[in-house]
Amino acid sequence: MEHSAKKFEIFVVTAPGLEKPLAAEMTEAGFKKPKMMPGGVRFRGNWQDVWRANLSLRGAVRVLARVDSFQAMHLDQLERLIADMPWRGYLRTDVPLKVDVTTQKSKIYHAGAAKERIERGLATAVGAPISSEADVVVKARIDNNMMTLSLDTSGESLHKRGHKSAVAKAPMRENMAAMFLRQLGFDGSQPVYDPMCGSGTFVIEAAEIAAGLLPGRSRSFAFQQFANFDAAAFDALRAAEATAPSTLYYGSDKDAGAIRMAGENASRAGVADWASFNQKSAGDITPPSDVPGIVVVNPPYGARIGDKKGLFALYASFGKALSQHFSGWTVGIVTTDTGLARATGLPLEAPFATVAHGGLKVQLYTCEVP
Structure with missing residues (x-):
């Protein structure tokens, strides 16, 4: 051909x-x-x-x-x-x-x-x-x-997977979430928990990766309007079967509306059976799994949301909960601000390149909780 x-x-x-x-x-x-x-x-x-x-x-x-x-x-x-x-x-x-x-x-x-x-x-x-x-x-x-x-050949940006209609304020883009999970060592077998999950991006991406679901399965692409497009050959590429993951993926948020959005998005993505969401503030979190996994979060930061003065207490409360309850878990925190990361009290490092995101430079800070 x-x-x-x-x-x-x-x-x-x-x-x-x-x-x-x-x-x-x-x-x-x-x-x-x-x-x-x-x-x-x-x-x-x-x-x-x-x-x-x-x-x-x-x-x-x-x-x-x-x-x-x-x-x-x-x-x-x-x-x-x-x-x-x-x-x-x-x-x-x-x-x-x-x-x-x-x-x-x-x-x-x-x-x-x-x-x-x-x-x-x-x-x-x-x-x-x-x-x-x-x-x-x-x-x-x-x-x-x-x-x-x-x-x-793409058309709309590929971070738009085609099944998320509800988004929270300042959302994490799907392509960035997937790459941050990769940098944290996620291979589909570990539980993942996002305690400020918003519209559920990290949780849904983790569940899709573990299930072997193609990220573009629910959307169309510009190349489908090209003269050399072969619909039958493309349909064969798209015909991938999901495999039920060996663990669940978890999200929580203090906002009830965010939890509702995350659940709806997980349903549209076809991963609702493997994603669990509940309402909880970041300072009150406990491990959702007996097996240590990955805690990954895109918390508010001043440059993204506005005034950051009130955020230091949030990061400190979050860090305290992790220190008390999440020993052995890998933590990943996405933020623009080293000071906010340090406010967690965790031994966080930033081993990866900064990432351009919406006019900002964000960094993935990570450590294993002692």
Whole structure:
């Protein structure tokens, strides 16, 4: 089959700072020779690899298929080269297109003019309508006069798994939660407990990982509107069966509305049988399991929620409960603030890269509770 043959460069975008755990996930999943780059991981593969990356990689934000690169020195040349490319192998005449352009250190310095010429070239080659609302996006980057053209094969950000309609304030993104769990050593066998669970992201991700559920199973992707999409082959990739985990995954929160949201989200994700949520303040927590596991939490921090003065007592109360009751458990705390992490009184360390999240830099602090 044509989509199974020719290999090309594929770039898997992630949150800056999570390149290393994403590369580890890709290696584990059988993607060949992943190479870390700023903001993501690249590898060479075919279109089935593109589909599988979108469907199965928990740390991915989007997947870009690099379709061509060439030198472009002026706008007329750019339009001509775009028009001569074999776009109909990828794009349909009846599916609207959007063009995104960035340019730096190049003779073609005006992104708007470049965008207009690329659209004209695409009109000649494909004839599809151009729309700012289109799901299919052609991404063009001009850097030092070199044009790199990519197709965004994902559409909506891949952290949107397709089954969460209820979210709490300042939620943890699913792709980040999955990578933080990986950094904490989660392999599906340990109990996981989030005592400030909000909409349940950590708990649901843990249950899905343990059950072997594909993160993209409930959503659609931009590549499904490409000319070379093979629905039967993709359905075969998507047909993965869940396996009941050997343990449960737990969340609690002081807010009754958050607990209701988390339970609804777990039901939509198909993991309600393996996820348990109850209302409890962080200072009153006790182990939900006799077997030590992982406590992971994305607590409020001043830069995210607002004034942080009242948060030191929360962190101290939380840390005291962990020290008293959770000996032998691994703890992971996501925060922007070293002072707040220290307020727990736990011997926390920050061994991993900082991660860009919503304009902030967050850090995963971790230790084993003595």
